[in-house]
Amino acid sequence: MSIQLTKVHGSGNTFYLYEALYDEQFNFVNIAKQLCHHSNDGGADGLLIVLPSSVADAKMRVINADGSEASMCGNGLRCVARYVCEKLNVDEAVIETMHACLKVKREASIFEQLPTYSVEISPISFELVSLPMKVENRQQLRHEIIPAFSMDIPFTAISVPNPHLIGIVDHKYMENTLHQEQLAAYLNSENEYCPDGVNVSYVQPLSPDEIFVRTFERGAGFTNACGTAMTASALIASIEGFITNSKVTVYNPGGFVQCEVKNCGDSWELALIGNATVLGDYEYDLQDEKIQLVHFQLAEEQIQYEKCKLFVQDKIESFL
Numbered sequence: 001m002s003i004q005l006t007k008v009h010g011s012g013n014t015f016y017l018y019e020a021l022y023d024e025q026f027n028f029v030n031i032a033k034q035l036c037h038h039s040n041d042g043g044a045d046g047l048l049i050v051l052p053s054s055v056a057d058a059k060m061r062v063i064n065a066d067g068s069e070a071s072m073c074g075n076g077l078r079c080v081a082r083y084v085c086e087k088l089n090v091d092e093a094v095i096e097t098m099h100a101c102l103k104v105k106r107e108a109s110i111f112e113q114l115p116t117y118s119v120e121i122s123p124i125s126f127e128l129v130s131l132p133m134k135v136e137n138r139q140q141l142r143h144e145i146i147p148a149f150s151m152d153i154p155f156t157a158i159s160v161p162n163p164h165l166i167g168i169v170d171h172k173y174m175e176n177t178l179h180q181e182q183l184a185a186y187l188n189s190e191n192e193y194c195p196d197g198v199n200v201s202y203v204q205p206l207s208p209d210e211i212f213v214r215t216f217e218r219g220a221g222f223t224n225a226c227g228t229a230m231t232a233s234a235l236i237a238s239i240e241g242f243i244t245n246s247k248v249t250v251y252n253p254g255g256f257v258q259c260e261v262k263n264c265g266d267s268w269e270l271a272l273i274g275n276a277t278v279l280g281d282y283e284y285d286l287q288d289e290k291i292q293l294v295h296f297q298l299a300e301e302q303i304q305y306e307k308c309k310l311f312v313q314d315k316i317e318s319f320l
């Protein structure tokens, strides 16, 4: 027996997308681990499952490459937004996620004709218990040095609602990938701080409305981009005064997105705007666990996206 899937990406964060008739139709955890393995057509960062919803236009579940389930996925939600809007022939929709029903919308392209969508990122909490994270005698961790993590990087803990640890660094540190990897790998293995793991991001402010973000994703490792991490990073860079504009351009190794940070008194409204690119339709044989490309999406989409990546690389080099 085989199932039909679409391979998609948001900012180079790549997923297989599967529309299921009902939840637990298959063992999605096992399928995600097999599909995302690099030996299977280069693998992917996770599996997006689109399901019927009784409270919204559709429901999204997110399974990471290691089989762990996440409460939210910003880049993935843009891809689900495109899938649902095109299926329903609408420009706006509401998608049910683990902790909230989120508004999604087709937007004007952020680069040439790249299919572009915006998604709401919510709920947000700085309470350590919401990640969960345990730091002795602390309820929050707001842009501060925790010696056990780093002697020179101030970190903030936030859930959006998946868990993030965000460190603001300079260019010199951005290149210190060894320490980045060691800390992130530690916090995503047996440890006293993050019982469920955590997405760890390093943020380099570039200008009053531009940042660069590199993320070690829980359940996937370093990826091209992490949408929830980029949005959380834009919020924290704004709160800490590195960013002064409510619309932030966030560069990442996979491209760029825009994040809107709206302060509403004692809370914030966050939106993530970026590409939702289709790479192709695939067939996955459940018996022999092999993936086969059935139909390659219009190469134009990916050529467009490669031009966007070149634009970003030139831009980032201008800052280094």
Ligand SMILES: N[C@H](CCC[C@H](N)C(=O)O)C(=O)O
Pocket (backbone or CB within 6 Å): 013, 045, 046, 062, 064, 069, 070, 071, 072, 073, 074, 075, 076, 162, 163, 199, 217, 218, 219, 220, 225, 226, 227, 228, 229
């Ligand atoms: N690795 C994340 C889930 C995927 C989020 C990321 N791909 C995004 O675009 O937000 C976690 O375990 O919380």
